[in-house]
Amino acid sequence: MSTRSASYQDIVRATEQPGCPLCHIGQKTAHSYLDNLLWGSVNDPELRAELDKLLGFCGKHSRQMMTFQGERLGVAIVHHAMLKEALRRLQNVDAPQSRSLSQRLGLRKSVGGDTPPVIEPAGQCPVCAKQAEIEARALDALVENLVDDLDGPLREAGGLCWEHLGLALQRCRDEPTQAALVELQSAAWSELVEHLGEFIRKRDYRFQHEQVTEAEAASIGQSIEALTGQYPPVD
Ligand SMILES: [Zn+2]
Numbered sequence: 439m440s441t442r443s444a445s446y447q448d449i450v451r452a453t454e455q456p457g458c459p460l461c462h463i464g465q466k467t468a469h470s471y472l473d474n475l476l477w478g479s480v481n482d483p484e485l486r487a488e489l490d491k492l493l494g495f496c497g498k499h500s501r502q503m504m505t506f507q508g509e510r511l512g513v514a515i516v517h518h519a520m521l522k523e524a525l526r527r528l529q530n531v532d533a534p535q536s537r538s539l540s541q542r543l544g545l546r547k548s549v550g551g552d553t554p555p556v557i558e559p560a561g562q563c564p565v566c567a568k569q570a571e572i573e574a575r576a577l578d579a580l581v582e583n584l585v586d587d588l589d590g591p592l593r594e595a596g597g598l599c600w601e602h603l604g605l606a607l608q609r610c611r612d613e614p615t616q617a618a619l620v621e622l623q624s625a626a627w628s629e630l631v632e633h634l635g636e637f638i639r640k641r642d643y644r645f646q647h648e649q650v651t652e653a654e655a656a657s658i659g660q661s662i663e664a665l666t667g668q669y670p671p672v673d
């Protein structure tokens with residue numbers, strides 16, 4: 439199976455459920471990555487060296503590790519090592535006085551102005567990197583097959599979230615695809631705006647006798663997902 443057709447199948451499957459299909463694909467990718475890690479490769483030397491440099495995964499993916507029921511040992515092993523590395527840098531055990539405390543912590547001092555100092559990122563979280571790679575392929579498959587094919591399923595799913603819409607529009611190679619995506623997304627969000635408006639209106643005491651529909655109640659969570667993407671549920 440070619441990469442493109444695998445990505446196409448991913449998109450088709452992801453549009454079968456409500457919500458941004460790219461978020462679903464990203465979540466699935468992160469889930470598989472962390473699942474493999476927790477069930478077998480927490481001691482993989484190459485990964486551990488990378489994680490040592492980064493002091494672990496990003497906040498989102500570190501927390502996602504806690505959603506794997508019954509696999510706390512792997513999370514404990516990774517964070518035991520990461521916290522020891524943080525301590526090592528803080529205490530400068532290996533190379534006394536060779537580097538300043540700020541250097542050891544990766545602290546970048548602000549140059550004038552009111553900008554507070556920041557910790558420089560030592561690289562990209564490997565789960566974020568994997569997600570971005572898989573999502574990029576899926577986005578290409580989506581825009582290549584949007585018109586007259588994935589247009590309907592994507593509409594049915596409620597379109598993309600704000601971030602994935604931006605990335606998809608960037609990857610459109612022709613005007614008709616871009617126009618189709620803008621039209622589809624406008625229709626999805628117009629409906630969401632209408633449902634939210636109705637929910638708000640029916641909270642007014644003058645209209646409280648009117649029943650809030652299921653779609654109107656669901657629109658609050660959907661609007662958050664539309665603007666910020668979907669996150670895995672936490673236990
Ligand atoms: Zn998304």
Ligand SMILES: [Zn+2]
Nearest residue numbers: 496499563566
């Ligand atoms: Zn991450």
